[in-house]
Amino acid sequence: MTAPPAAKKLAEDPVSAGWSTDDLLMPAQLYVDQMIATGCLFLEAPASAGTPVTTSAPGPGDRAREGVALTAARRLRLIGIGRLHWLDRPAGEGTSGRGAAGIGTAG
Secondary structure, rough: HHHHHHHHHOOOHHHOOOHHHHHHHHHHHHHHHHHHHHHHHHHHHOOOOOOOOOOOOOOOHHHHHHHHHHHHHHHHHHHEEEEEEOOOOOOOOOHHOOHHHHHOOOO
8 A cells, every 4th residue: 555545545534534635645654654664574573483383382483573563553553643633733833833744843
């Protein structure tokens, strides 16, 4: 999946309904980037060589992949939490603010 289809799906979510295309593309690209990074980490995880399929004991590859999955879930959750506040205005910015994009900029 690329960012434009992900942005289209985000536009269907009530949290981001009515957002501009640029605002939708920002979290969409973050989601896509995270999933690509996760896929790479899964591919780099050590194989479970030597661990028979019938054994219930996890091998080093199983533990590595579990760690990748847990980290990915936390990162995706962070993106989702940030999305809830994307259009919030920083204190003192008044009505001219664009939301989180203005945080940390001089002005």
